[in-house]
Amino acid sequence: MKSSSRHLRSVISTVGLTTTIALTLTACGPSSTSSTTPNAGTSTGSLVVGITTDPDTLFPWKATQFQAVNIAQNLYGTLTEFDRDLNVVPGLAQSWDTSADGKTITFHLRTGATFASGAPFDSAAVKYSLDTINDQATAAVARSSLASVTAITATDAHTVTLTLSAPDAALPANLASINMAILPPGATEQSISTKPDGTGAFTLSDRKPSQSITLAANPTHWSGAPKLTRVEYRIIPDESSIVSAMQSGNVQFAVLNDPLVAKTARSDKISVSKTPQLSYHALQLNASRGVLSDVNVRLAIQCAIDRQQVIDTAALSEGTVTGPITSPAYLSDPKARPCPTRDLTKAADYLAKAGKSAGVTVNTIVSQGEYATSVNEAQNLKAQLADAKITLNLEVLDSDAYVKSWVAADFDAAVALNGGRPDPDGMYGRYFTSTGNLNKVAGYSSPALDALFAQGKSTTDPAVRKDIYTKVSAELENNAAWIWMFTSYSYTATTSGVRGFIPMANGSLQYLWLTTN
Amino acid sequence: MRRTLTSLGTVCGVAVFVFVMLRALPGNQIIAGFGTEAAALTPAQRTALEAYYGLDKPLIVQFFTWIGGVVTGNLGYSASANHSVLELTAHSLPVTLELALISIVIAFLIGVPLGMFSASKPDSIRDATGQVIGLAGLSIPSFLLATALLSWLSSSLGFNPNGAGYATLTENPELNLKQMLLPALVLGFGIAAPIMRTTRTAVLDVRSLDFVRTARAKGVPPRRLQFVHVLGNALLPIITMTGLQFGYLLGGAVVVEQIFSLPGIGRQVLIGIQHKEYAVVQSTVLVIAVLFVIVNLVTDLLYRMIDPRVRAE
Numbered sequence: 001m002k003s004s005s006r007h008l009r010s011v012i013s014t015v016g017l018t019t020t021i022a023l024t025l026t027a028c029g030p031s032s033t034s035s036t037t038p039n040a041g042t043s044t045g046s047l048v049v050g051i052t053t054d055p056d057t058l059f060p061w062k063a064t065q066f067q068a069v070n071i072a073q074n075l076y077g078t079l080t081e082f083d084r085d086l087n088v089v090p091g092l093a094q095s096w097d098t099s100a101d102g103k104t105i106t107f108h109l110r111t112g113a114t115f116a117s118g119a120p121f122d123s124a125a126v127k128y129s130l131d132t133i134n135d136q137a138t139a140a141v142a143r144s145s146l147a148s149v150t151a152i153t154a155t156d157a158h159t160v161t162l163t164l165s166a167p168d169a170a171l172p173a174n175l176a177s178i179n180m181a182i183l184p185p186g187a188t189e190q191s192i193s194t195k196p197d198g199t200g201a202f203t204l205s206d207r208k209p210s211q212s213i214t215l216a217a218n219p220t221h222w223s224g225a226p227k228l229t230r231v232e233y234r235i236i237p238d239e240s241s242i243v244s245a246m247q248s249g250n251v252q253f254a255v256l257n258d259p260l261v262a263k264t265a266r267s268d269k270i271s272v273s274k275t276p277q278l279s280y281h282a283l284q285l286n287a288s289r290g291v292l293s294d295v296n297v298r299l300a301i302q303c304a305i306d307r308q309q310v311i312d313t314a315a316l317s318e319g320t321v322t323g324p325i326t327s328p329a330y331l332s333d334p335k336a337r338p339c340p341t342r343d344l345t346k347a348a349d350y351l352a353k354a355g356k357s358a359g360v361t362v363n364t365i366v367s368q369g370e371y372a373t374s375v376n377e378a379q380n381l382k383a384q385l386a387d388a389k390i391t392l393n394l395e396v397l398d399s400d401a402y403v404k405s406w407v408a409a410d411f412d413a414a415v416a417l418n419g420g421r422p423d424p425d426g427m428y429g430r431y432f433t434s435t436g437n438l439n440k441v442a443g444y445s446s447p448a449l450d451a452l453f454a455q456g457k458s459t460t461d462p463a464v465r466k467d468i469y470t471k472v473s474a475e476l477e478n479n480a481a482w483i484w485m486f487t488s489y490s491y492t493a494t495t496s497g498v499r500g501f502i503p504m505a506n507g508s509l510q511y512l513w514l515t516t517n
Numbered sequence: 518m519r520r521t522l523t524s525l526g527t528v529c530g531v532a533v534f535v536f537v538m539l540r541a542l543p544g545n546q547i548i549a550g551f552g553t554e555a556a557a558l559t560p561a562q563r564t565a566l567e568a569y570y571g572l573d574k575p576l577i578v579q580f581f582t583w584i585g586g587v588v589t590g591n592l593g594y595s596a597s598a599n600h601s602v603l604e605l606t607a608h609s610l611p612v613t614l615e616l617a618l619i620s621i622v623i624a625f626l627i628g629v630p631l632g633m634f635s636a637s638k639p640d641s642i643r644d645a646t647g648q649v650i651g652l653a654g655l656s657i658p659s660f661l662l663a664t665a666l667l668s669w670l671s672s673s674l675g676f677n678p679n680g681a682g683y684a685t686l687t688e689n690p691e692l693n694l695k696q697m698l699l700p701a702l703v704l705g706f707g708i709a710a711p712i713m714r715t716t717r718t719a720v721l722d723v724r725s726l727d728f729v730r731t732a733r734a735k736g737v738p739p740r741r742l743q744f745v746h747v748l749g750n751a752l753l754p755i756i757t758m759t760g761l762q763f764g765y766l767l768g769g770a771v772v773v774e775q776i777f778s779l780p781g782i783g784r785q786v787l788i789g790i791q792h793k794e795y796a797v798v799q800s801t802v803l804v805i806a807v808l809f810v811i812v813n814l815v816t817d818l819l820y821r822m823i824d825p826r827v828r829a830e
Contacts, residue, residue, distance in 0.1 A: 437556075
């Protein structure tokens with residue numbers, strides 16, 4: 001929701017993902033692994049990527065916009081990274097060890113890596129970066145990811161030790177977020193915005209505001225030179241115009257959000273592949289307000305909605321019904337909810353239990369234009385809920401007004417597209433724990449959820465965690481904290497010469513360096 | 518002198534209006550930059566950001582800081598583009614001026630002959646044809662025409678010079694003119710309609726005047742009568758309408774600039790609004806307002822050149 005899908009996606013991209021492998025690495029002793037990304041050899045060819053808007057910053061610690069995050073991922077490096085399956089793998093840290101009590105993680109840094117300026121990458125850069133991110137004055141987006149870190153010590157030039165207040169299973173994955181990019185000592189927002197200085201596969205070559213950003217291959221990148229010598233992000237504000245530019249051969253690559261544009265883009269010149277996303281469409285309910293504070297009213301809403309109908313009417317059938325957790329490793333079973341299919345009788349029963357048989361009215365905010373399907377979803381929900389005597393008063397707002405209301409939790413309900421993460425703790429811990437920094441917006445927490453999230457964070461056994469988060473999912477669904485509807489796709493459009501791109505479920509373009517044209 | 522003071526008042530009014538309106542809009546640069554992640558900011562982080570963006574100062578201080586900068590040539594700074602607004606405007610203004618100029622020429626070349634064509638035989642099929650074309654220009658939304666044209670030419674002919682990245686007139690004149698062609702046609706077609714209607718009305722009015730009848734009686738050739746005597750005396754309202762449309766194009770071509778990826782001044786304002794960069798929006802709107810005033814002054818000067826009666830006054 002930041003409103004738009006691009007911000008939602010950026011949220012996905014900016015957060016850590018934890019997988020079974022990550023957990024194993026965190027839990028068990030030395031977790032040395034070699035990068036799964038092969039050396040790409042020499043660079044040849046160039047690629048023009050169509051994007052709809054200029055990145056709003058090149059400073060990685062504050063990047064949340066989709067375009068900004070994806071460009072930053074190619075300019076900067078992180079201690080850990082995600083592979084194509086979203087497993088956590090070594091990045092600038094070649095390996096890491098976790099102490100037996102889980103309260104100390106020692107990162108062994110890669111030698112020979114350098115910043116774009118030529119300065120060497122070392123432990124001083126890591127300590128400076130993590131300390132500065134942790135400083136409130138920096139206003140870094142990912143500061144809360146370091147909440148468990150009590151000390152950062154540069155043990156030697158190529159070793160950094162993090163001391164934690166409690167085991168944090170999600171930390172290695174959180175460090176893979178581009179919002180945790182390692183910058184050289186002394187780097188500031190001003191200096192980096194003017195001249196990005198990262199350890200990424202590309203360096204900034206040219207920038208024309210509102211027109212283009214051009215990156216050049218970094219031949220000395222620690223994992224090898226990118227296959228492309230040059231990547232130009234060309235700003236074409238309208239997705240249909242991007243498709244037109246691809247048809248005429250001026251642009252070779254784009255990520256499309258609008259399913260309608262993606263459908264019409266397919267031709268003999270353009271291939272479109274779709275990738276299921278971790279982000280999810282939901283009707284957020286604010287259980288701290290009005291009639292929605294009654295669980296029976298919330299359950300009535302849950303029972304009165306046919307999710308497939310929402311997908312069919314609002315999203316051109318492009319989506320899959322989902323429960324709360326969208327991560328493949330912890331996937332919620334949408335059939336496990338109190339009303340797996342639409343049941344108006346049950347909805348009426350719940351309303352009767354709430355003493356609201358005559359019906360209820362729920363004021364609902366909707367973002368206009370931030371993602372393609374928002375208003376259509378809202379209208380379909382309104383029509384379906386009307387059959388159960390539940391009136392949705394839709395307040396369609398421009399994106400800024402929507403975000404302002406959302407941030408202030410000034411709504412009864414909100415039609416939302418939220419970013420997802422493979423790790424359920426990262427995905428929902430900040431929403432549904434009583435101390436979470438987004439709990440005010442989530443509008444719901446309970447002692448049971450607090451306990452379950454605490455267990456999940458401190459436990460590294462994948463099977464145990466799976467069981468814990470199944471209970472979390474059940475707790476959320478049985479109390480209809482929100483109404484989870486469906487997950488959608490991102491659409492990667494390429495012209496015929498483009499090969500080797502790896503689309504990811506978090507919307508990242510981090511493997512652009514393996515692409516050829 | 519009075520005219521200069523009126524113009525100055527207009528520009529000041531625009532400055533205050535745009536400043537107030539921007540603050541009245543929901544959200545700010547923090548919301549625009551962080552999106553929903555703004556909900557996760559701690560109070561200390563929010564305070565730091567407000568200080569960084571200058572949002573912690575009283576509105577009156579913000580206003581006079583901005584106006585003071587403008588007066589001294591500092592239009593402000595765009596953090597997202599990492600350039601001063603002056604630099605951004607120096608790049609975007611020529612794009613819009615070129616587009617507006619070509620569009621207005623196209624509109625003039627379509628609108629004036631069409632208006633004369635319609636007026637040559639009122640209430641005839643000829644007149645109706647001209648009126649229908651004019652109505653089409655007014656009725657068809659520019660975004661629809663632009664999208665359809667771009668989509669059709671790209672898919673069927675592979676012609677889309679605007680997808681190649683903007684080239685300035687000095688960098689690549691051929692590509693630049695190709696990139697201006699489609700948006701100027703779309704804008705020109707839309708603007709031709711009011712010019713056509715104004716021309717038709719003005720020509721009909723002038724044709725009914727005594728001096729035209731006299732000229733005709735004296736044996737002035739029809740073509741000379743039409744172009745010199747009639748059109749020459751009907752030019753004032755046509756020039757007025759053209760000037761107004763030119764002024765409109767300076768800030769009103771944003772949709773077409775978006776669709777054809779032209780980095781013009783309208784798009785600069787739009788991006789400023791999206792990023793809630795107050796200095797970008799305020800200063801750019803002020804530049805547009807100043808230009809509008811100048812265009813109006815130039816139009817007035819043209820009156821004096823065209824009509825001896827105005828000079829005499």
